[in-house]
Amino acid sequence: MNSLLRADHLTVCYEGIPVVQDVSFQLNEGEILGIVGESGSGKSTVIRAIMGLLGNNGAVTGGEIWYRDQCLTETSERELMKYRGTEIGMVFQDCGAGFCPVRTVGAQIYEAVKAHEKISRVQVEKNAGALMEKIGLKDPRRVLKSYPFQLSGGMNQRVGICAAMLLRPSVLLADEPTSALDVTVQKQVVEELLLMREEFQTSMILVTHNMGLVKKMTDRVLVLCNGQMMDYGKTEEILEHPGSAYTQKLMDSVIRLKKEQL
Amino acid sequence: MTEAILKAEKLKRVFTSGKSSFAAVDQVSFELKKGECLGIVGESGSGKSTVARLITGLLPCSEGEILFFVPEKTNGSPGEEGSWINITQAGKRELRSVYRHMQMVFQTPAESFDPRRTLGDGIGESLRNMGIKGSELKKRVDNLLELCGLSPEFALRYPHQVSGGQCQRAAIARALAVEPQLLICDEATSALDVTVQKQIMELLMKLKKEQNLSVIFICHDLALVQMFCDRVLVMEQGRIVETGTPDQVIHTPREEYTRILVDAVFDI
Incomplete structure (x- = not known):
């Protein structure tokens, strides 16, 4: 398997204070990497650094991020635009909030796709409709004509995933994609993401604090605490035999549902 | 453990917007005993939080009544002197005496304090x-x-x-x-990290044991409910569809809806 995305000794600072320190990982083709940790551990910062979305106060102060043979941390803003969306897609915790409230979902999906390729609106809606059906969004025509507030949280989230996947990115960065959802909807979204990987061999980085989700979805996992790497390796091995005391504590804190009668 | 301190009977709450109206809570009846911990689970929009707001009098009921036992002495327990107050009809003065014995903890802690x-x-x-x-x-x-x-x-x-x-x-x-006699926790640990969540749960269990506190525990996390609650109500679209001990409900759900809720939890 080839490495698609790689971080080497990445250090990120916000206003001079390091929030991610010396973090290295590698994402192979078709692989799902989980990043876990408590709030404030720097999980989301890693994803923002990859996309170049650290804002004015943040900067990568050490290390590099490589996408195939391109060093993203040394790429200009203008060049990065070519990668965002088409090569590296992103799904946020609350996709509904990312849409403009006064325009229909269809118009916004068209706008996003049009920014990257020459394509007609009819074609975009056709593609979007086909993808929506695939990920279990019923009645795509109605969804495309709806405003974000007319859709439920779970539907908005799936529309967000659909918008990100329409450009067929090689890597999908998902920041807490199911945290705002009910368990039943969460399960559907997770199954859809796994289906995406099967259909398009999309690699993913999944940022979450839900250890159950990590076990269900990821091949490898990176555990962060205060911006430092605590553990990194195969998900099964890390969850069953944590290498650090911190990961052990994290696993011990998880309250498990006892489904079977003992 | 035998005396009830709260009785809710056929609660109904209708929200209207324009010409359409919608019953967020309908036909909800239950009893809470002293020292008991009652869990309420269900999907978002199933009416869990509305029930909490009805009980605390933050939202008026459309129909039904809520009776809460207010002991005369601050530390009294049912069986001693006291009176039942109907929260649905209580005036401000009565509600004030209710709040001496009933308190609520909300989902977003920072927002519930004056900054x-x-x-x-x-x-x-x-x-x-x-x-x-x-x-x-x-x-x-x-x-x-x-x-x-x-x-x-x-x-x-x-x-x-x-x-x-x-x-x-x-x-x-x-x-x-x-x-208070009764603590109502509305998704009190949902916004917290697992490590912190565990600490809060340990605190609640300690309080329940040491102070014989009654708790209404609203939560969408079945694992927490299983660990903490004596009894659980499953809500769907404003109605109670199933009740029982957490183990009964989780191991042998009677309703399809409950089974879907249980199945959706990922094993670790």
Whole structure:
């Protein structure tokens, strides 16, 4: 398997204070990497650094991020635009909030796709409709004509995933994609993401604090605490035999549902 | 353990917008006994939080009634002198006496404190209203903080100066200030990290055991409900569809809806 995305000794600072320190990982083709940790551990910062979305106060102060043979941390803003969306897609915790409230979902999906390729609106809606059906969004025509507030949280989230996947990115960065959802909807979204990987061999980085989700979805996992790497390796091995005391504590804190009668 | 302290009968709450109306809670009846912990689970929009707001009188009922036992002495328990108050018809004065025995903890701890006042101020407010002041007040606030695992210095901090978990513990300390009979937790641990969540759950279990506190625990996490609650109500679209002990409901669900809820939880 080839490495698609790689971080080497990445250090990120916000206003001079390091929030991610010396973090290295590698994402192979078709692989799902989980990043876990408590709030404030720097999980989301890693994803923002990859996309170049650290804002004015943040900067990568050490290390590099490589996408195939391109060093993203040394790429200009203008060049990065070519990668965002088409090569590296992103799904946020609350996709509904990312849409403009006064325009229909269809118009916004068209706008996003049009920014990257020459394509007609009819074609975009056709593609979007086909993808929506695939990920279990019923009645795509109605969804495309709806405003974000007319859709439920779970539907908005799936529309967000659909918008990100329409450009067929090689890597999908998902920041807490199911945290705002009910368990039943969460399960559907997770199954859809796994289906995406099967259909398009999309690699993913999944940022979450839900250890159950990590076990269900990821091949490898990176555990962060205060911006430092605590553990990194195969998900099964890390969850069953944590290498650090911190990961052990994290696993011990998880309250498990006892489904079977003992 | 045998005396009821809260009875809800056929609660209904209808929200209207324009010409359409929608029953967020319908035909909900249950009883809560002293020292019992009752879980309420269900998807978002199933009416869990509305039930909490109806019980606390924050939202008026459209139909039905809620009876709450108010003991005469602050530390009294049912069986002693006291009276039943109908929350649905209670005036401000009666509600005030209800709140001496019933308190609520919300999902977003930071939003439930006044940002311009210290945590100690917020925790001590109800005590000041009861006429406690000076060194006695400080001592009580410090004790409450300690009970919830925070050091006395937290009394001087503002909500934005503490973490989410610390703020939630301060919110529990504030709720416990009046030594309530009943604590209503509406997704009290949902916004917190697993490590902090575990600490809060341990605190609640300690309080339940040591102070014989009754709790209504609204939560979408079945694992927490299974660990903490004596009985659980499953809600779907405003109605109670199933009740029983957590193990009954989780191991042998009678309703398809409950089974879907249980199946959706990922094993670890």
